[in-house]
Amino acid sequence: MARSRFRGDRGLTLRMGGVGFGLGALYIVFGVILSQTALGGLGFVIVLAIAWGQWYFSDSLALKSMRAQVVEPHQAPELHAMIDRLCALADMPKPRVAVAVTDMPNAFATGRTPKHSAVCVTTGIMQRLDADELEGVLAHELSHVANRDVTVMTVASSIGLLAGFITRYGMYFGGMFSGGRDRNNNGGPAFIVVFLVSMLVYAVSFVLTRSLSRYRELSADRSGAYMTGRPSKLSSALVKISGDMARIPNKDLRDSQAMSAFFFAPAINRESIGALFATHPPLQQRLDQLAKVSAELSEQG
């Protein structure tokens, strides 16, 4: 009987399920509170529209914001050949392939479904990594596509978007609603409750989505490592890129912070941002996990 060397990570799955459950509960509580006020309904519709747009157009938006060009097989034959083989091994539809001309060494995956997705690498990463390491990075990005990370993260972060929206612009709308024709309604106190709840929801959802993002990275590392069968190549790519990211001036990095959640390595390198708020897990944790995968793959018998 054929056996598989693939080992799931139950701990990671449980933690991810826990965070998902927490976010779901937060959605329900926040929804119930918002449905009590007209303001909540309005904010809900606007944010839903924004989030849907971001999700639906995620591939073209992300490629445009990075000024990435989609490349055809004759323009980048080696890159396409690598992705063709990985997609055949993982039995997944081939995403569009794009290259961004920037010295920042990075890669990202985007798109609403595996069929409408794109994988982008920068010229910086192609110069720094050898073929095997680049393949490891591509497998990591393809795993993001297979795990539907854009969809998951959009759904997860929409609640933060909604809460942030109300916290920022709610004061204006709140004044409008309570200052209406009936000055004796209780719009004022109700608004203050919504405002305070929104701030709290924003803070909690921020921590939750960031931890979800870190778990998704670990799981993409894991699936990517099994896809290529060479976890150590992904490790060495991580080490190379992380070292490089720290040496690059901050100006370039700030431009692309909004994109950071889907990057291969985070574009923010300030130590002061605590581990709780990081979009990516610490390098050491990623390397440790890959070392475990390597041991599982080389087990004899």
Add this chain to the structure above:
Amino acid sequence: MGFLDSILGRSKPPEADLDVLFAVPQAVISLQLEGFVPTGSGSVCFRDVEGRADDTAMAEAEQIITSSPGSTVTRSDDRFGFHWLTVTRTDADVSGLVADLHAVNSSLADAGFGTALLCSTIAFTTPAGKPIGLVYLYKRGTFYPFAPDGGERRDNATELQVRGLVAEDVPVEQDLTKWLAIWGAPGLG
């Protein structure tokens, strides 16, 4: 992959489907009627995995083929990090060849490397004397023809002709984007 697997980020590597390969002899008969001649060689292509475990499995597979009468096996690596085990039968017997290829697959799958299997090829010569391969995709359980035509070009007309010829004998890959170009495959080009 299910909804829950997406939510929890568990994409498992797909397992290889090994048994569909036994449908090949029927397709070979159809191809022979149109002047395509099997060369008696075929290969198994799979991903190199770090560590020694896959090399051990590969050595075992080679041992099995070498002990089978009339078969020889050679090993080659391509520039994409894949190994090719090529089996050649002196009697050009396709059923025997398929049995040999299946033995290679099974020993890799038994060692836990079923997920590393990419494709398998059966080599033919076209009526015009050019090489063409019938390629089996393990993860999809389907076949497609691959006809290299000098340099990195493919003879699409011959490929589509072969697709029609074998359509009733083996499951043919319907999605043309899955017709992977395997440049430099042993015995082809």
